[in-house]
Amino acid sequence: MAALYNGSSGTFLPVKEGDDAMATVTFDNATRVYPGASKPSVDQLNIEIEDGEFLVLVGPSGCGKSTSLRMLAGLEEVNSGRILIGDRDVTNLSPKDRDVAMVFQNYALYPHMTVADNMGFALKIAGVDKPEIRKRVEEAAKILDLSPFLDRKPKALSGGQRQRVAMGRAIVRSPQVFLMDEPLSNLDAKLRVQTRTQIASLQRRLGVTTVYVTHDQIEAMTMGDRVAVLKDGILQQCDSPRRMYDHPANVFVAGFIGSPAMNLMEAPVTDGGVNLGGHTVPVERDAMKEAGKQVTLGVRPEDLEVAEDGQGLAVTVEVVEELGADAYIYGSTEQKLLAATGENAGEVPFIARVDGRRPPKKGALIHLTPKAGHVHVFNAESGLRIGD
Amino acid sequence: MRKRAKDRLPGFLLVLPSIILIAIFVYWLIYRNVATSLDQTVTRATKRVLNPGGLANYSKLLGDGEYQHALFNLLVLTVVFVAGTMFFGLLWAVLLEKGVKGEGFFRSVYLLPMAISFIAAGVVWRWLLSPGVGEQAVGLNQLLAMMGLERFQNGWWQSPTQFSMAAMAIPAIWQLSGYVMALFLAGFRGISEDQREAARIDGASEWQLYRHVLFPQLSPIALSALIIIGHMSMKMFDLIYAIAGQNSYKASVPATLMWTQLFAQNNPTAAAVNATILLVLVAIVVVPYLIYTSKSEKGTH
Numbered sequence: 001m002a003a004l005y006n007g008s009s010g011t012f013l014p015v016k017e018g019d020d021a022m023a024t025v026t027f028d029n030a031t032r033v034y035p036g037a038s039k040p041s042v043d044q045l046n047i048e049i050e051d052g053e054f055l056v057l058v059g060p061s062g063c064g065k066s067t068s069l070r071m072l073a074g075l076e077e078v079n080s081g082r083i084l085i086g087d088r089d090v091t092n093l094s095p096k097d098r099d100v101a102m103v104f105q106n107y108a109l110y111p112h113m114t115v116a117d118n119m120g121f122a123l124k125i126a127g128v129d130k131p132e133i134r135k136r137v138e139e140a141a142k143i144l145d146l147s148p149f150l151d152r153k154p155k156a157l158s159g160g161q162r163q164r165v166a167m168g169r170a171i172v173r174s175p176q177v178f179l180m181d182e183p184l185s186n187l188d189a190k191l192r193v194q195t196r197t198q199i200a201s202l203q204r205r206l207g208v209t210t211v212y213v214t215h216d217q218i219e220a221m222t223m224g225d226r227v228a229v230l231k232d233g234i235l236q237q238c239d240s241p242r243r244m245y246d247h248p249a250n251v252f253v254a255g256f257i258g259s260p261a262m263n264l265m266e267a268p269v270t271d272g273g274v275n276l277g278g279h280t281v282p283v284e285r286d287a288m289k290e291a292g293k294q295v296t297l298g299v300r301p302e303d304l305e306v307a308e309d310g311q312g313l314a315v316t317v318e319v320v321e322e323l324g325a326d327a328y329i330y331g332s333t334e335q336k337l338l339a340a341t342g343e344n345a346g347e348v349p350f351i352a353r354v355d356g357r358r359p360p361k362k363g364a365l366i367h368l369t370p371k372a373g374h375v376h377v378f379n380a381e382s383g384l385r386i387g388d
Numbered sequence: 389m390r391k392r393a394k395d396r397l398p399g400f401l402l403v404l405p406s407i408i409l410i411a412i413f414v415y416w417l418i419y420r421n422v423a424t425s426l427d428q429t430v431t432r433a434t435k436r437v438l439n440p441g442g443l444a445n446y447s448k449l450l451g452d453g454e455y456q457h458a459l460f461n462l463l464v465l466t467v468v469f470v471a472g473t474m475f476f477g478l479l480w481a482v483l484l485e486k487g488v489k490g491e492g493f494f495r496s497v498y499l500l501p502m503a504i505s506f507i508a509a510g511v512v513w514r515w516l517l518s519p520g521v522g523e524q525a526v527g528l529n530q531l532l533a534m535m536g537l538e539r540f541q542n543g544w545w546q547s548p549t550q551f552s553m554a555a556m557a558i559p560a561i562w563q564l565s566g567y568v569m570a571l572f573l574a575g576f577r578g579i580s581e582d583q584r585e586a587a588r589i590d591g592a593s594e595w596q597l598y599r600h601v602l603f604p605q606l607s608p609i610a611l612s613a614l615i616i617i618g619h620m621s622m623k624m625f626d627l628i629y630a631i632a633g634q635n636s637y638k639a640s641v642p643a644t645l646m647w648t649q650l651f652a653q654n655n656p657t658a659a660a661v662n663a664t665i666l667l668v669l670v671a672i673v674v675v676p677y678l679i680y681t682s683k684s685e686k687g688t689h
Contacts, residue, residue, distance in 0.1 A: 108582035122590035
């Protein structure tokens with residue numbers, strides 16, 4: 001739809017198509033099965049990404065997040081289902097026809113080209129004339145503080161600068177969608193935090209729909225408008241970071257999102273609630289109808305209070321981490337604790353946040369009760385969330 | 389310092405035999421060759437001056453029509469040989485680098501000719517490149533006839549044209565294309581997969597991907613291949629000897645002419661002059677390359 005712009009002289013100037021096209025992204029039952037694999041790497045993925053939205057795909061390694069991104073890029077075949085950008089079905093289009101730009105984990109800069117040539121390569125291929133390329137490269141370089149390095153080769157740049165060149169290569173094209181595959185994982189911790197904020201604010205400024213893959217849930221929570229958690233190729237939940245944190249849809253998401261992780265434990269159902277260490281935690285009666293005799297109870301470390309009267313879950317303090325304002329205690333309890341992510345299955349400690357000014361001593365026995373309304377109840381078998 | 393010298397002694401003793409052997413059989417012989425090339429020689433019976441002695445020996449050989457013919461042959465051979473191996477080597481590498489089925493098999497097939505000695509291959513190619521046409525056609529000419537391409541039958545290296553040495557490059561190309569392929573294949577493997585993906589997403593077609601992203605990164609390898617093949621061509625003796633026989637004027641290059649000078653013309657001084665010029669020609673090609681690679685290796689480490 002070539003929109004018409006009413007110019008100041010009263011003439012109608014055609015505006016380049018695509019500028020006003022809605023760059024939504026839709027995964028419609030998109031499935032990828034690698035040849036020879038028994039089960040799909042990405043299994044019937046359904047996500048609708050709005051125009052200008054920053055969506056983060058997150059999950060443990062092998063969950064299919066990178067594969068999903070590569071399917072959108074056209075680097076990975078879609079075995080069934082569809083992928084749409086705007087109204088365009090791109091399922092069978094080759095990468096070059098999709099109008100997407102990608103930032104790779106290892107940046108994939110062309111080592112034989114200068115920074116300027118790296119950034120301008122896509123435009124050169126598209127047949128844009130040289131002064132125009134130079135202009136757009138310089139604009140992007142200014143945004144990314146790369147102006148002094150335009151004539152250098154990637155080899156002569158630091159890791160952070162290379163990362164910015166990779167970003168610049170994407171920006172210069174002004175594509176419909178940005179794809180980013182763990183672009184920060186090769187940076188050191190400090191630079192990663194800085195760059196994280198820069199990318200998020202840059203994306204908001206440019207307003208380009210972005211799909212971002214990471215294994216780091218903190219990156220996911222801080223950067224995304226919405227976060228999609230994947231596990232074993234299956235979408236677990238797709239929500240805003242807040243919603244994801246407050247209402248994890250299942251045990252996996254509950255354990256994956258949040259640091260330190262949510263405490264998850266088996267708890268028997270009692271009249272009017274759930275039994276936790278001999279005491280009843282009240283839970284909505286309606287919600288409990290669908291539960292059996294046992295449920296999985298989840299409480300975040302910051303949602304626990306030390307009960308002075310000896311009521312609540314008895315926890316023996318093993319490690320105290322003092323962070324200044326807060327302190328985290330890692331302890332053991334008789335309640336059976338569950339590891340949700342499966343990565344560190346086995347012994348998981350019970351974690352609670354306490355007042356940093358007067359933390360309990362190592363070896364002390366304390367009693368903890370969850371704050372009202374801050375417990376998460378999951379079906380013990382299916383792992384799905386019960387109630388609101 | 390003394391202690392370090394002492395530490396180095398056992399190592400030095402170990403390499404000493406090879407130092408002595410190389411000193412005698414390479415450098416001393418080069419010296420003897422150069423010394424011989426400057427001799428003045430006079431024929432015993434007629435007292436005719438065969439070689440005037442000193443640098444005049446060089447100007448005499450360079451002015452000699454027979455030698456100029458050999459140099460021109462060498463130029464034709466080298467150009468066709470280098471171009472042919474580069475072309476086929478790159479072509480096969482491009483065909484194989486995408487990880488086709490049975491890649492290992494094809495790689496062996498292409499590399500195998502290199503395992504055959506030039507002499508053995510030469511004997512076969514001597515027959516394949518037989519000049520007979522029509523009823524007498526054998527070898528490649530017979531093959532052409534069977535394919536109905538009689539009009540392409542020719543005398544190969546014995547064709548009555550001054551560029552006939554181009555035919556001599558055919559067996560050489562057959563033998564060394566696989567080697568160049570292996571070099572290029574290693575080069576392709578060294579380029580990470582995500583660069584191809586990045587280029588595809590940047591909108592490059594397959595041709596543009598090769599043209600702008602992959603081939604430019606192979607240029608150091610192309611240079612190596614060029615130097616290796618080029619200097620092999622300059623030194624080539626055995627293949628030509630096996631195909632054309634000794635003392636062939638038609639297929640003579642400096643290396644085979646040297647044989648003729650030494651054994652047929654009984655003129656070791658002229659042969660030594662020829663050998664020295666050949667050594668200098670090869671050195672002009674190889675030495676800058678060796679300096680360049682050792683520099684760039686130091687640069688990367």
